[in-house]
Amino acid sequence: MAAPGARLALCVLARVRPFSSRLAERAQGIPVWPWSRPQCPLLQLGRPSCSAASRSEKTSGDGAAEQSSRYKDQPWNYLESEEYKERYGSRPVWSDYRRNHKGGIPPQKTRKTCIRGDKISGNPCPVCRDANIIVHYQNVKLLEQFVDPYSGELYDATRTGVCMKQQKQLKQAIDSARDHGLLPFQVPLVDFSGEDYSNSHDAVGCTPPCPSMAPEEPWYPWYEAKPDEHEVAKVKKIYKAFLKQ
């Protein structure tokens, strides 16, 4: 995994190069994309298009054949692995992420999503950039990194940098984990004083059947009445078009 690691590192280095140097590259005939896509000199040779570069960046680097992560079935194993410790250490996954935006104040909402179909945006968010980080309700260690330990709430997307799609998935996963008892939860105080729990009212108690009626007698006298066949035939003729037969 050294080569992809080196590639990634180079891409990270290349990301901070100014636009002017990339314009200079354009003069030499190398394609320059207006958004901050990493332009590693090693990747220039033999790279037909940027989408291929993005696809290989997203996969775990073992070739185009393996599109999904190794930890797809058990995403919580990734947080115990060596790769994770080497990449993140003991800090949360969003700690070294910085959003790219104009001006000093970041937009109040992060981008809608980092991945649209096959294309991945530049500077993807902390969850989208690592294919092995899967938001799942049983992945408790990952979910805890996005929850404030003092207030118990999910951090805002502007703080962690995740895209809105992943923020929504995180919220759903955290609610699901709380529903399954994997994350600590808070309950409002219920005041039940003054409630009467006697079940003697007829609404919830037993209502005996009417004592005056014999079991063979019908509930209403018109139950036994037979309809006049002439009238029924007349009505059927009128509504013939609407009858189901």
Place this chain on the structure above:
Amino acid sequence: MAAPGMVHWVRIWSSCLKNVQRQGSGRVVCASRVSYSSSSDTGEGGFPKMQFADEKVQDILTQITGLDLQKVFRPVKEELKPPAYKLMTDAQLQEANSRAVEEARRRLKMTPVLPERKPIQDILAHDKVLAGMETAKYVFTDITFETPHRQRFVVVREPDGCLRKASWEERDRMIQVYFPKHGRKITPPPIFQEANLKNVYRQDQHEALLDLCLAQFEPDSAEYKKVHRLTYEDIEKQGKYNLLRSTRHFGGMAWHLVMSRNVDGLLVDMLQRDLVHDAVSLVSLFNLVHPQSESAEEARKLNAKGLDLLKVYAKEESQRAGYIELALQAHQRTF
């Protein structure tokens, strides 16, 4: 469905039943259910059968629950605010303290322990003319604002024309739809399934789970009783009695342990924490609830009080007699 030995007159005021005839003597129409504050019947041997709501029992349970203000008013995870500081004189501080104690007593009021509710299986009408007309059931709920929920009529019309009263689960669901209660969901969350309960127990979240159970279910429903029973059993197995001490659930737990005669673990825990008065009250509660047991009879014979009660209990009834005697000796050595 008659309760044993109880015969009642019931007068039915119903507009659909035109010819109400008063029956002669001795016809059991409908036995009234056990209400929350029932008087105690005589149990075996002429001793009064103690119920959860009796004054003596409630006094003992409130005493052993304790009142730890630091635990009752501990900081909870909520939206962070900057702290507020107040300058107070001694008198004001005392008044604030007494108000805090009152508020704590209100919060520690015990959760109700009720007999399980009997299922509702009443058919009001069977209109065969309607059979096959619809493909779905219709639920009619009375949404008058002032009626108490236990007097609210909820009826279901089945596709075969049968008009029946809704079952307890259907009632709870419909009342939650029209009169939503804070903290209660329409379908119970998956946390109450047994596999997920184990996750909760692993994280020592018994108190929060019981609070959630109280918010979600009615106190006389089967699920409420089941969740509480499993939680108390887990606490007793692990010996984590201190989790519920000074909460509103401790009384219910102690009552459950006393009724199922599993008091040893709790006694040992109390003695280890030097709560000898509480241990004595617990044994006296045990003797009240099981007056026919050996320890109760010995205690009555010897007229035992205080530590002697504990010794009598340890000798006669307990499985862990050695532990209790050791703890008693350790306590007596320190004092």
